[in-house]
Structures are given as C-alpha cells and as structure tokens.
Amino acid sequence: MTNEDPAKTTSEMIRDPLSDSLPTITDWLPDSLLPFWEAVAQVPLLGALILTVTFFVLALIIQVVVFRSLRGLTGLTASLVDDRILNDLRKPVFTTVFFLGLALATRSAQLPVGTALIVNLLLSVMVAGWIRAALRISSELLEGLERHRRFTLIEPRTIPLFDLSIKLVTILVGSYVLLLIWSINPIGWLASAGIVGIAVGFAAKDTLANLFAGFFIVADAPYQLGDYINLDTGERGKVSAIGLRSTRLLTRDDVEITIPNGVIANAKIVNESGGPELKIRVRIPVGVAYGSDVDRVDSLLCDVGKAHPETCSNPEIRVRLRNFGASSLDFDLLVWIDHPEYRGRIAHEILMEIYRMFMREGIEIPYSKHDVYLKPTPSE
Numbered sequence: 001m002t003n004e005d006p007a008k009t010t011s012e013m014i015r016d017p018l019s020d021s022l023p024t025i026t027d028w029l030p031d032s033l034l035p036f037w038e039a040v041a042q043v044p045l046l047g048a049l050i051l052t053v054t055f056f057v058l059a060l061i062i063q064v065v066v067f068r069s070l071r072g073l074t075g076l077t078a079s080l081v082d083d084r085i086l087n088d089l090r091k092p093v094f095t096t097v098f099f100l101g102l103a104l105a106t107r108s109a110q111l112p113v114g115t116a117l118i119v120n121l122l123l124s125v126m127v128a129g130w131i132r133a134a135l136r137i138s139s140e141l142l143e144g145l146e147r148h149r150r151f152t153l154i155e156p157r158t159i160p161l162f163d164l165s166i167k168l169v170t171i172l173v174g175s176y177v178l179l180l181i182w183s184i185n186p187i188g189w190l191a192s193a194g195i196v197g198i199a200v201g202f203a204a205k206d207t208l209a210n211l212f213a214g215f216f217i218v219a220d221a222p223y224q225l226g227d228y229i230n231l232d233t234g235e236r237g238k239v240s241a242i243g244l245r246s247t248r249l250l251t252r253d254d255v256e257i258t259i260p261n262g263v264i265a266n267a268k269i270v271n272e273s274g275g276p277e278l279k280i281r282v283r284i285p286v287g288v289a290y291g292s293d294v295d296r297v298d299s300l301l302c303d304v305g306k307a308h309p310e311t312c313s314n315p316e317i318r319v320r321l322r323n324f325g326a327s328s329l330d331f332d333l334l335v336w337i338d339h340p341e342y343r344g345r346i347a348h349e350i351l352m353e354i355y356r357m358f359m360r361e362g363i364e365i366p367y368s369k370h371d372v373y374l375k376p377t378p379s380e
Contacts, residue, residue, distance in 0.1 A: 012375030042109065048109035055101020059094045067093075088136045092129040100125050123181050131174035140165040160244055161218045206262065207245070214244035215263035227273035228340040235259060237339055252341060272340035279312060280340040282347055286354060287328030289364035294321065297331060300361060304353050305335045310346055312336040328366040 040047045067090055074082040092102070099122045106118045145154045154162065179186045222240050223229050229235045235257055237249035239291055247264055249257045272280050288297050298319045305317040315336050325331040333354075337346055358365055 011067065029126075044108060046112040051101050051105035051108060053102075055099055058101070059097040062097060062198075063090055063094050064321065073110075079144060079148065081140055084140050085137050088133050088140070092126075092133045093115070095129045099123075120181050127174055127177050127369050129270065131170060134170045134174075135167055137164060137307035138170065142166075160242065161215060164244060195212075196371055210245045210260045213261035214242075216265060217242065217261055217301040218244075218249070222269050223271050223274075227271055229272065230270040231259070231264065232268040233263070252344065271345075279336050279338055280343065281315075281334055281336050282343050282352055284333040284335070284347055284354075285322075285364055286331045286333060287325060288331065288358070289366045291327060292329065292363050296361070297329075297363060300357050300363070301331060301333045301354065304350060304357055305333055308335070308350055310337055310342065311350075312338060327368070364370055 011321060014124075040050060067086065070086055073084070082114060089190045103122045106115055106122070109115075113120075119237055142154060142159055146159055162324045169361060176186055223237055223242075224243060227239050235249055235251075237251040237257065239247060239255060240250040241248040242263070246258050246260050246277075247356070249259065286290065286297075286301065298321075301319045302317055305311055306313070311317065317336075320334065322332050322334045333350070335346075335350070355365070
C-alpha cells in the first residue's frame with residue numbers, strides 16, 4: 001500500500017504537457033531588463049498583471065498597425081478574396097497573442113491551484129479559433145480560385161470534393177492538437193474510433209454508399225450544374241445541385257427531384273447537354289400519303305424548320321426520308337436548338353405549323369382506315 005502526499009494539489013493532477021516547451025518571459029527579455037523582471041517577479045500577481053497588459057497592448061498594435069498596412073496592400077488588387085482572408089485572420093491573431101500573454105501570466109502568478117487547467121483552456125481556445133478561421137479561409141480560397149479560373153482542376157463540380165477534404169483534414173489536425181494539449185493519448189482514441197467506425201459503417205451503409213458515389217460523380221463528371229439529363233429510371237430535368245449525398249433535378253413541371261447518388265451511379269445517364277456544344281438535335285417524324293410529291297414535301301418541311309425563331313441555322317436543317325411505311329412515306333425533320341429543356345415546346349410548335357402547311361398545300365397526312373364490306377346472305 002502506497003502513501004500519497006497530502007500536499008499534492010488538484011493542479012498537479014492536471015498535467016500541463018506544454019510546461020516544458022512553452023517559453024517563460026525570461027527567455028524573451030533582453031539582459032538589460034532581467035533585473036527589473038526579477039524585482040517584479042517577487043510579487044507574482046503584479047508580474048502577471050504587467051504581462052497581461054503588455055500582451056494586450058501588443059495584440060492591439062498588431063491588429064491596428066500591421067493589419068491596416070496589409071489592408072492597404074490588399075486594396076491594390078481587384079479581388080476581394082485577400083480582403084476577406086485578412087479579415088478572417090484578425091481575430092485568431094489577436095486571440096493568439098493575447099492568450100499567449102495570459103498563459104505566461106498564469107504561470108508567473110504562481111497560483112496555488114488550477115494553473116495547468118487555465119493554461120490548457122487558453123491554448124484550446126487558441127486552437128479552436130485557428131480551426132474556425134482555417135475553415136472559413138479554405139471556403140473563400142476555393143470560391144476565389146473557381147471564380148477566377150486560375151486552375152482547371154477547381155471548378156463548380158469539384159468544389160464540394162475539395163471543400164469537404166480540406167475541412168476533414170483541418171478538423172482532424174485540430175482535434176489531434178487538442179488531444180495533445182490535454183495529454184490524451186490519440187492512439188487509444190484512434191483504435192476506439194476504428195471499432196466505432198465499423199459499427200457505424202454497417203448501420204449507415206446506404207448513406208456511405210451515397211457518399212462514395214458522390215465522390216465518384218464529382219471526379220468522373222458525367223454531368224455538371226445546368227446540364228439537362230435523362231435517367232433510365234424515367235427522371236428528366238436540369239441539374240440544379242450536385243451534393244456528396246444526392247443530386248437534385250429541376251423538371252419542366254418546376255418540381256425538384258432529389259435522387260441519391262448511389263442510384264445515379266448505377267443508372268444509365270443520357271446527358272442532353274453533353275458534347276462539344278450545348279445544342280441538341282430534335283427529330284420530328286412526319287408521315288405523308290403515298291403519291292405525294294416528295295420533293296415538295298422536302299421543301300415545305302425545310303421551310304417550316306427554318307421559319308421557327310428558336311431553331312439554329314448552323315448546323316443546317318435537314319429532311320430525311322426514312323422508311324416506306326405500311327400506309328405512309330415516313331420523313332424526319334432534323335432541327336437543332338440551343339436549349340434542350342425547350343425540346344418539347346419547340347417540337348409542338350413545329351408540328352402545329354407542319355399540319356397547317358400541309359392543309360394549305362393539300363398534302364394528305366395518312367391515318368388508319370378500315371373499309372367494311374357487308375356481304376348479303378343468300379336467300380333461302
């Protein structure tokens with residue numbers, strides 16, 4: 001049985017892991033000021049007060065003088081990103097300088113209890129401030145790089161991937177530093193997190209499947225924001241948002257559909273906005289009766305296609321005779337339009353005009369006919 005020292009205080013039970021690495025004020029003072037500090041240190045609370053006031057004034061000087069000078073330099077650029085980053089750095093820099101002074105003052109005060117606890121709290125607040133600032137700065141940097149197109153790798157479809165990755169790394173590094181501050185062995189926590197991660201993985205396998213599918217969709221880019229896509233499950237619409245868990249489509253009925261990325265990753269996707277240009281070709285089938293003047297039909301269909309204000313002149317409009325049908329000559333009018341989402345309306349307007357044109361020109365549009373002959377029964 002061991003005997004514990006009754007004089008052992010509560011502050012000694014909370015170990016300060018940075019007590020050896022954190023410099024004291026004597027490490028920073030010039031030799032000429034050491035005698036003055038040694039005299040002041042005879043009254044610990046007075047020394048702590050002097051340190052607190054000194055570092056507070058130093059933090060104010062840095063915030064007012066240094067940041068004002070840097071703001072003048074950032075004002076010379078047209079971008080607002082550097083101004084926002086500089087504004088985000090003001091608070092953590094001030095907090096770091098002032099709280100470092102508070103930590104030194106706490107150690108110099110020679111408190112009977114709680115010295116290590118107070119120092120650890122001050123260091124934790126400093127780390128938390130830098131984590132928050134790093135998260136904000138990373139988002140603003142990505143937004144600025146995407147807007148100015150400095151790097152081809154950073155574009156709207158890859159922003160969520162980079163944003164999530166940077167935030168995860170920042171939080172992991174910050175958490176690791178916080179564990180070190182409080183003398184917590186991170187190895188044991190990592191082992192526990194691995195066991196918990198396995199359990200969570202089985203419980204949330206669908207969510208994780210959507211998450212990994214979101215990574216692959218962002219990396220592979222089968223579609224982008226604003227593209228008009230069709231899925232083999234029947235959904236059709238404009239891509240309004242691409243997230244790491246789901247993708248949202250805005251249909252022509254002005255209804256937004258949210259589709260899990262796991263479903264899209266395993267679906268056949270027809271991207272109507274894909275290819276070198278946004279234009280899409282609309283195929284309009286038209287049938288005319290046998291005996292019609294095919295050259296006249298060809299010319300009339302071309303005129304109708306060219307007359308529509310929303311069809312493109314390049315590529316040019318074409319008419320093709322596709323088939324000798326059972327009761328009609330089957331033509332295709334091929335027109336190009338700029339916006340895939342207007343395909344239905346434009347096809348409707350062109351079909352209406354074709355019908356009017358054929359009625360005026362006397363061209364017959366065949367339809368199914370049945371002739372019924374009644375055979376008289378022989379009289380008895």
